[in-house]
Amino acid sequence: MRQSGTNLPKVGRYNRAVVLDQIQLADGISRVEIAQYTGLTPQTVSGIVRRLIEEGIIREDGESKGAAGGKPRTTLRVNADAGCAVGLHFDPVELSCTVVDLLGRPLVVKKRPARHVTDPAEVVKDMAELVADVLAETGVDRDKVLGIGLATPGPIDLEHGVIVGAPQLTNWTRVPVQHMLSETTGLPVTLDNDATAAAIGERWSGAGRGVADFAYFFFGTGIGGGLILNHQVYRGGSRNAGEFGHSSVLPDGPECYCGNRGCLERLVNPTAIVAEVHRRLAAGSHPDSALARVFAEDPDAVDHAAIRVAAAAGDPVAAAVIDETAEHVASVAVDIANFLDVDLIVLGGHGIQHVESRYVAVVAAALKSRPLSRHIRVVEVEASPLGTDAAVVGSAALVLHATYSPQLSALVGAGVTPGSQR
């Protein structure tokens, strides 16, 4: 679970990140413990800690008892108020913005409907206004803002800070959004896709805290995914790893815009779920379904949110459809467990709001009975404690992650993505 530092020369930046990461993950830690967990020499740890204290990023906070008979140890903590990061989540229907402290704790979350979505320049203007509003509301000193993390629907070209054009985003073909937002706000911008951002948020302050290997499912308009492997974000060759939504679960299923057939996302998305519930409600009588009565009055009232609320309350039609969609998710979760041997699967995003526990139950049953490695240990599944705010909190965590997290690429100097360069 712990990460090793290295005592080789020219790795100062990496070691600093390893030490900072330990302090952030622990609820109070001593220099001796950092040395033990990282394998760094006590001198190296002391030097890094001294500089971090001088910079105001960490602080000494009382003393704890050392080993029996040993000297008391000074407890180190992140100085949460020393800086902050702004997170922005651009969803085709909504803009969300937050400011988090250095521990990743949100000070405020603000949302507004996304307007002029087909006009990237207008959207960037709205984003900048929302950032200004949120900073004004929290009264945070602009000098303390480390940067903005921007989470957008994928696919994106991280190398160039460009949105390539998600299916739901007309006119967003190769828009240099990272540069545009940075110009408008005067703040550095870190870009990532929303699912990866949410996974980083989970790693930072959610279910994946301290977990070395986990996969995150993001249920929004579609299904995205993020992978944290060996404590690092795994991005893949074109930096678009984790497209769990395009895993084929029905080989003869409907065609998907991606080129594949029977994709998870094609079967588990708000439109498909609503269509299936409507089909069942229209096809037969369901005397024990409250949703059927609503449907008889006004079919339009049976939307995705209403279905999720009804399923959570045990409505038989809604619950059956949700559980069937969860079965498809479970199949992909089992594949991930088999392929990657992760310890944890996290489910989050507004698309499963109210029905988190149904999804978790179905996926947990599959993970108990189907992966090859289940006799060694059962892969866990959890609903995201960050809930619908995972992506926006995660987008702020992108900035913190770039500040703290030991990027292996820091070891080789160049080759850091623009987003993680600081």
Ligand SMILES: [Zn+2]
């Ligand atoms: Zn697909």
